[in-house]
Amino acid sequence: MTLERHxxxxxxxxxxxxxxxxxSNREHRTAARMAELLRELGLEVHExxxxxxxxxxxxxxxxxxxxxxxxDMDGLPVTEVEQVPYRSTATDEWEGQVSGVxxxxxxxxxxxxxxxxxxxxxxxxxxxxxxxxxxxxxEELINGARGMQEGLRALLPGxxxxxxxxxxxxxxxxxxxxxxxxVMAASDHLIVTVHGRGGHGSQPEKTIDPIVLAASMVxxxxxxxxxxxxxxxxxxxxxxxxxxxxKQNIIPGSAxxxxxxxxxxxxxxxxxxxSIERIVRGECQVAGAPAATIEHGDAAPLTINDEDASARLxxxxxxxFGAAYAPAEPxxxxxxxxDLPATWGAPYVYWFYGGFDxxxxxxxxxxxxxxxxxxxxxxxNFIPVMQPTLxxxxxxxxxxxxxxxx
Numbered sequence: 001m002t003l004e005r006h007x008x009x010x011x012x013x014x015x016x017x018x019x020x021x022x023x024s025n026r027e028h029r030t031a032a033r034m035a036e037l038l039r040e041l042g043l044e045v046h047e048x049x050x051x052x053x054x055x056x057x058x059x060x061x062x063x064x065x066x067x068x069x070x071x072d073m074d075g076l077p078v079t080e081v082e083q084v085p086y087r088s089t090a091t092d093e094w095e096g097q098v099s100g101v102x103x104x105x106x107x108x109x110x111x112x113x114x115x116x117x118x119x120x121x122x123x124x125x126x127x128x129x130x131x132x133x134x135x136x137x138x139e140e141l142i143n144g145a146r147g148m149q150e151g152l153r154a155l156l157p158g159x160x161x162x163x164x165x166x167x168x169x170x171x172x173x174x175x176x177x178x179x180x181x182x183v184m185a186a187s188d189h190l191i192v193t194v195h196g197r198g199g200h201g202s203q204p205e206k207t208i209d210p211i212v213l214a215a216s217m218v219x220x221x222x223x224x225x226x227x228x229x230x231x232x233x234x235x236x237x238x239x240x241x242x243x244x245x246x247k248q249n250i251i252p253g254s255a256x257x258x259x260x261x262x263x264x265x266x267x268x269x270x271x272x273x274x275s276i277e278r279i280v281r282g283e284c285q286v287a288g289a290p291a292a293t294i295e296h297g298d299a300a301p302l303t304i305n306d307e308d309a310s311a312r313l314x315x316x317x318x319x320x321f322g323a324a325y326a327p328a329e330p331x332x333x334x335x336x337x338x339d340l341p342a343t344w345g346a347p348y349v350y351w352f353y354g355g356f357d358x359x360x361x362x363x364x365x366x367x368x369x370x371x372x373x374x375x376x377x378x379x380x381n382f383i384p385v386m387q388p389t390l391x392x393x394x395x396x397x398x399x400x401x402x403x404x405x406x
Contacts (some may be wrong), residue, residue, distance in 0.1 A: 021075025064129025
């Protein structure tokens, strides 16, 4: 492998991408940079694939399988803490407010390692087939992959043989985790608008206060997992936004909050969604308020790795990483990666790699403080250590591609 030769490029690209994140469907600078680097490598490049900023690079080398490799490009409306000299100082408007922008989910490591892997693979002359490198927008909105489907179908009417993707997680840098079957949960997004009757804060008896009503719903919703889902079934109900009011002495006419639901089983999903509707409807009736409005936003599918392909890749990872490779536990996080292979009904494999100081992770696990000491994705502290994170991610992508190329 020629990883050593390309390591400075990968590290410099990571710093650049980390310092210049862009929000979902606004990845214009990032997409242009990805396309520029693909052209420098001699790939066939297609920009604006799909409904936004998708980029596809195709490397053809004789007969053989067609292997799709994916990296997502979007950052998050998170203000980064000052930890590294290449930290992001970018800002952008998000839902009516100016926010910091950060690669708080590690998509910068995904892009840098895929660009590095393409260079390693291009250096090697002992494989044949076609590599399709996809740089996908709007993963955080769970609609970027779906938006690329039509464009990908037009570019590759014959389909692909396998799709491969990876994600950095709060584990030890150098670790790789993979399993067949379900590996990430389905996700549902609901927007609830509560309708009250506004008025003066000094005369609450003349109003129906939507803030009190919505707050009651939020608290009650937390009982669904605790009291309506069996302990053996995994589910999460999170209220992530709450908006109401303009002034402290005005009772507003409405309140709005958004719910995120994660589940692994369709019966559990249906039960949770039905419980949400029952609680919202019931609280409105108790308060004498008009019926609330429930809208359904974007939903993410289950991520279910192909068993046969996962077994093949597990053997390759075992050889490449030794004791650093282990089976993955299913995660309640969600992804839209599977929408890419769904374009053609192709199999796929999705795996994880750690991104944090191994000594820190080992100590946190020993003390039972892992959830406190190791930053989670979407945290302003989610800043992976550069190495061996990037070497591991690049090696994993090269190993995975070669496991399926001729």
